[in-house]
Amino acid sequence: MPVNKKSQLRIACLLRLMKEDRYPNYPMLLKELQKLDEAGAFKLSQKTIQRDVKYLVEELHAPIKYDTERRGYYLTDRSWSGLPVTEEIEIDAAVYGAHLAETILPPSRIASEIRQGTDALWSRNNGTSEAFTALNSLVARGSSQAVSPDVFQAVFEAWRMQAPLVVKYRRAEDGYLLHMTVEPHVLTLFDNVWYIKGHLRNTGNFTTGDKPVITLALHRMLAALRIDGHFQPDLKMIKEVNEGKLFNVKRLDCVKILLQNTSSTWSVEAFPNASMTKNGDGTAILTIKDIEEYRVLNFMMTSGGKASLLFPDWLREKINSYALAVAQANIAPTKQEKV
Numbered sequence: 157m158p159v160n161k162k163s164q165l166r167i168a169c170l171l172r173l174m175k176e177d178r179y180p181n182y183p184m185l186l187k188e189l190q191k192l193d194e195a196g197a198f199k200l201s202q203k204t205i206q207r208d209v210k211y212l213v214e215e216l217h218a219p220i221k222y223d224t225e226r227r228g229y230y231l232t233d234r235s236w237s238g239l240p241v242t243e244e245i246e247i248d249a250a251v252y253g254a255h256l257a258e259t260i261l262p263p264s265r266i267a268s269e270i271r272q273g274t275d276a277l278w279s280r281n282n283g284t285s286e287a288f289t290a291l292n293s294l295v296a297r298g299s300s301q302a303v304s305p306d307v308f309q310a311v312f313e314a315w316r317m318q319a320p321l322v323v324k325y326r327r328a329e330d331g332y333l334l335h336m337t338v339e340p341h342v343l344t345l346f347d348n349v350w351y352i353k354g355h356l357r358n359t360g361n362f363t364t365g366d367k368p369v370i371t372l373a374l375h376r377m378l379a380a381l382r383i384d385g386h387f388q389p390d391l392k393m394i395k396e397v398n399e400g401k402l403f404n405v406k407r408l409d410c411v412k413i414l415l416q417n418t419s420s421t422w423s424v425e426a427f428p429n430a431s432m433t434k435n436g437d438g439t440a441i442l443t444i445k446d447i448e449e450y451r452v453l454n455f456m457m458t459s460g461g462k463a464s465l466l467f468p469d470w471l472r473e474k475i476n477s478y479a480l481a482v483a484q485a486n487i488a489p490t491k492q493e494k495v
Contacts, residue, residue, distance in 0.1 A: 165189070166200070167208050170229070174220070177389045179228025181205075235316050252294060259296040260345060262303040262374075266312050300348045301375035310380040311352060315343040318387055320357060324379040325372060333378075335360055338370060339387040342397045350374040353397055355390070369393065371403055400428060406449045412466040413442040413456075423463065426455060441466070453478065 169188050173180035180188075186200045209229060212218035219232040254270050261267040314321040318339075325334045336359040340352040351374065355367035401407075415423050417438035424432045429445040442463075444452070449471070456463055456475050465472040 163208065166204070167212065170205070170208060171212075171218075171231075174229055174231045175234050177230065177234075177391060177394070179223055179226040179230055181228040184228065234318070255294060256296050260298045262299060262308045262350065263305040264308040264312065265305075266309060297348065299345065299350050299375070301350075301373070303350055303374045304377070307374060307377045307380045308350070310382050311340060311343065311374060311377070314380075314382040315340040315352065317382070318389060320383050320385040320387065321352075322381045322383055323372065323377050326376045326378060328373070328376060336370075337383070338372065339367070341387070341390045341393050342402075344397055344402060346397075346402045351402060353393060353402060355387070369404065403448070408447050408449055408452065408468070408471070409445070410467065411444040411447060411452055411471070413444070414464040414466050415440045415442055416462040423455075423459075427451065457482070 166185070166189065170180055170185055173184065173188065178184065182200070182202045182205050185205055189200060209220055213220050216238045218238060219236055220229055221232055222229055258267055258270045261270070311321060313319075320337055321340050322335070322337050325336060326332075327334055337357040338352070339354040339357060341354040343352050344350070351371055353369070353371045356370040357367060413423070415432075417440070423442055424430050427442075427444045427447055429447065431443050432440050433443070434440045452465075452471065453475065456465060457478060465475055
């Protein structure tokens, strides 16, 4: 099948939807392509998508199957990537994407492979010294917590292959060492720390019947090993983490904070789902929807007295008790105590 620019766009979109476990079909693909078509005139037939799938399977040997229950296509191996990269824009995207991935991933074989792939693309295409300087100026920071290279490699492979993972884990609250088997449905860099979120299969000799949800920090893993098996991705869990809901912590429906004029700009930037109303006296009211309690507490304790909680009342009382406890713990020691 001849591959032109339109068919490249269709095939790339089709593969993306399959790699996102969205089980694309004709209506879904048409809707996604129309988002990319500014003129809104993109046309697609049922037979066209069937031809695209046939081309991928027969000519590029893509591991594609059709799920009758979900009524869409899926990849039996999500790591498959058999499309040739020919367009300059695709090459640039691959180089920059690989560079960013390399800078945020902990040391591991996958990070080394990305480095090699970036170098290969760079040397074959637009690898001038000026462009290389521009690439190096694209800066991203990885995790602030060191992760074992072997642990990250095992976790990454288990997540990519949708396979169970056996981990030796040091619990944060008491340092207790746990041995458990988990299904890593989500791998995420959250607040500059790497985590997995998934279902717990067993811990020690105890097998969980309902496979509860668990979130684990990679830097607390002393060892990790991918084992045989397979699980279906939990799409609801993946969606929640993409919405910023990694932890099952207390969330507040609505918070209102009175801000002094010197803190209003950076305060609204500190929260998602926040809006600000300015008052005539230079102060402002910050309204925050659907936010974790701990984020509000941290913000108020570090505001330096430039923020006052208006709502809810019970949270204001909690903040006051925290502030009193901090003040009491930081009273200047006497000469005798210093000695």
